[in-house]
Amino acid sequence: MQDLYKTTTLTAIVRSLRQPRNFILDTYFGGYVGPDGNEEIAFDVEDDVLAIAPYVSPLVEGKAVKEAGYKTKKFTPAYVKPKMPLNPRGALRRQIGEQLSAPMSAAEREEARVAKGFDTLMSMCFTRLEKMGCEAITTGKLVVTGEGYDTVELDFGRKAEFTSTLSGSDRWGEVGVSPVKDLEGWLQEV
Numbered sequence: 001m002q003d004l005y006k007t008t009t010l011t012a013i014v015r016s017l018r019q020p021r022n023f024i025l026d027t028y029f030g031g032y033v034g035p036d037g038n039e040e041i042a043f044d045v046e047d048d049v050l051a052i053a054p055y056v057s058p059l060v061e062g063k064a065v066k067e068a069g070y071k072t073k074k075f076t077p078a079y080v081k082p083k084m085p086l087n088p089r090g091a092l093r094r095q096i097g098e099q100l101s102a103p104m105s106a107a108e109r110e111e112a113r114v115a116k117g118f119d120t121l122m123s124m125c126f127t128r129l130e131k132m133g134c135e136a137i138t139t140g141k142l143v144v145t146g147e148g149y150d151t152v153e154l155d156f157g158r159k160a161e162f163t164s165t166l167s168g169s170d171r172w173g174e175v176g177v178s179p180v181k182d183l184e185g186w187l188q189e190v
Helices: 007-016 023-028 088-092 106-139 179-189
Strands: 041-046 070-075 141-146 149-155
Touching: 023 106, 070 149, 088 106, 106 141
Parallel strands: none
Antiparallel strands: 041 070, 141 149
16 A cells, blocks of 8 residues: 555556546637746737728828737746645545445555545646636736735736626626627627
């Protein structure tokens, strides 16, 4: 049972765990790749450019258009480090879902507990990433704060007028309000 807590064994457990489906990360952020060994994250924010070509007379030369510029922002993120305390007595007690008529051995219980614990911790980490993606999409910003970590607000430069707020009788679920029509209208605006 001592081999169960070796790094190589734990790494194999993590690889064999089911990977959660993350709608926001997979759809809008290309899936989570993982750290590249660099603690700092760099991302580019493109400057606005004139979105429509200017009118000119057929007898006048074309107008020069400003090329899109960008700013590179850097950020050193907080860590996501959930941990589960080790409870040696847990392997001696029947686990949830364990058959009463065919109990598991203590070693089998401990292996199952470690795998379930890793699955829970991985799920918590991916849930954090999914929440970050939702916040970035809905507000254009991301606020990162935690114990021992100074609060940092990442502003991706999205204009406030790009946010639609439904209130009162315009909210989804109200009589006569169609989420599909709202989405179609917003797509037309884009």
